Amino acid sequence: MRSIILFDDPTIRLQLLPFTYTRPVAGIRCGIWTIAEKWSKWLKSEISYQTESHLRHRFPLIKSEDNFYINGALCPDASLIEAIEKLSPESVLLSKENEILAVRTSSPDWTPAANSIILDKHYYEEPIILIRQVWDIFLNNGAQIKADFAKITAAKQSAKLTDPFTFCYNPENIFIEEGALIKAAILNAENGPIYIGKNASIQEGAIIQGPFAIGESSVLAQGAKIRPNTTVGPFCKVGGEVSNCVIFGYSNKGHDGYLGNSVLGEWCNLGANTNNSNLKNDHTAVKLHSYITGKPESTGLLFCGLFMGDYSKAGISTMFNTGTVVGVSVNVFGAGFQSKHIPSFSWGGNAEGFTEYRFEKAIAVAKDTVSRRGIKFDETDEKIVKQVFDQTKNQR
Structure with missing residues (x-):
């Protein structure tokens, strides 16, 4: 049995503070899912974390005799999944810039700084999305919404939009989870998909331009103006004007004002x-x-x-x-x-x-x-x- 372990690159972790004070790098949300959720969905596997000592009780590390360590800042795609699945034991997948993307090893002691472990080198030549800096989170958010949306909609059917006063542009690019409530809104998915999570609420007069995602049980307030490339994570309340932002979850911007x-x-x-x-x-x-x-x-x-x-x-x-x-x-x-x-x-x-x-x-x-x-x-x-x-x- 293999273990999927998302590791914190030490330099990237520092560059992603203050968010990585309280979570592993892979706990960062970009697109619809967190990076950890993306890998779990793509690999159809439970994942664990190699992270800072004060986070380990909340985010445990689970090892086996066949460990796949994956850079926690790396966003998956079909090509990357194929390259990682093909890794032979005791080998490392490197980017063109010599960054560690993934390692397969039986060693229980591997870390990004473990130079004593000899690994066969393989280079990945395709483009990658690696969240190296805090601003990479919003810069890559639109593309990651599209990627996550494609993964979600490939396996599920959208719930029906029942409100007669909501107007949709490009409705085939809008996905609604069960329990979502939408009233008298404008949903424009001409330039990117719109994902509305389970039990989310889009209130009267909200105007949304995709790419956009709102997570489970979150609320978009009356008259909210949402510009492209924005993610509202689960259990949030958001109003006013928001453009190209990522709100991880459980946070409120409930009133007018610009973000x-x-x-x-x-x-x-x-x-x-x-x-x-x-x-x-x-x-x-x-x-x-x-x-x-x-x-x-x-x-x-x-x-x-x-x-x-x-x-x-x-x-x-x-x-x-x-x-x-x-x-x-x-x-x-x-x-x-x-x-x-x-x-x-x-x-x-x-x-x-x-x-x-x-x-x-x-x-x-x-x-x-x-x-x-x-x-x-x-x-x-x-x-x-x-x-x-x-x-x-x-x-x-």
């Missing part, structure tokens, strides 16, 4: 009239805080918005600059544009100044936030958050 070229983790909340800038006035490339260098580094992008880690919240009318990084468990509020990097467990705003978010208070708020969705914030969750609190103390 563009941005990524939100889980258990986040943006207060009413929160807005972000995604384009500089001088049209130069956006710089973003690097967790590797500790300073702003160029993304090479003209459009780049907000990146917010898990459990973070913004008060009403918060304004985020172009290229802003907000860490884990931040409470930001107040007048004026906020700092372009707000470290984890910060409390306050530019006008008021920042203090450290007391750990006991942060945990109490996290527990309350999670319990509102009928989910228990358990001891493992608290240990993960405590580890992040300790790891990030020197940033505050």
Whole structure:
């Protein structure tokens, strides 16, 4: 029996902070599914993780005598699946840039840094989608929605649209899961598919341009304007104007306000009239805080918005600059544009100044936030958050 193990590349993991403070690299959502869900669906197999020690209880590692280690930042496709399935024992599949894509080995001790294990090298010459940087999440989201949509619709039939007041462009490119409720909306799938998850709600007056995906039990509020290449994960509430964004899940942007070229983790909340800038006035490339260098580094992008880690919240009318990084468990509020990097467990705003978010208070708020969705914030969750609190103390 083989084991499918999604490993964290150490450099990529650092580049994908703050999202990888609280999840393995493969836990990142891009398209309809997370990367881990993609591999599980493609390989029709359970998967496990090789990740940071503080995450292992939540994301365990399961080994066997035949281990397939797959780069957790790598998005699968049919060609990649074929190449990985053909790997002989004790061999490695490398990209043209010499990045490790996959390893097949019986060794229980393999890691990306395990130079002592001799492996036969095979090179993969086809194009790949590897989520190396946080902005790669929204840059590749449209293509990944299309890829995931094709995989889902190949094996299932869409539920019927029953609302007579909803208008669809290119309805054959719209997939509706059972239990979804749609009322008086406009769904335009001419330029990409629209996926509506189980028990999701699209409320009156919502306007959607594909590619777009909304996950299980999420709500799109009245009059929401959704521009292309946007994913709303499961159990979210989203309103206002959203363009080319990924919201992982369990997060709320329930009111008017603009969010563009941005990524939100889980258990986040943006207060009413929160807005972000995604384009500089001088049209130069956006710089973003690097967790590797500790300073702003160029993304090479003209459009780049907000990146917010898990459990973070913004008060009403918060304004985020172009290229802003907000860490884990931040409470930001107040007048004026906020700092372009707000470290984890910060409390306050530019006008008021920042203090450290007391750990006991942060945990109490996290527990309350999670319990509102009928989910228990358990001891493992608290240990993960405590580890992040300790790891990030020197940033505050």
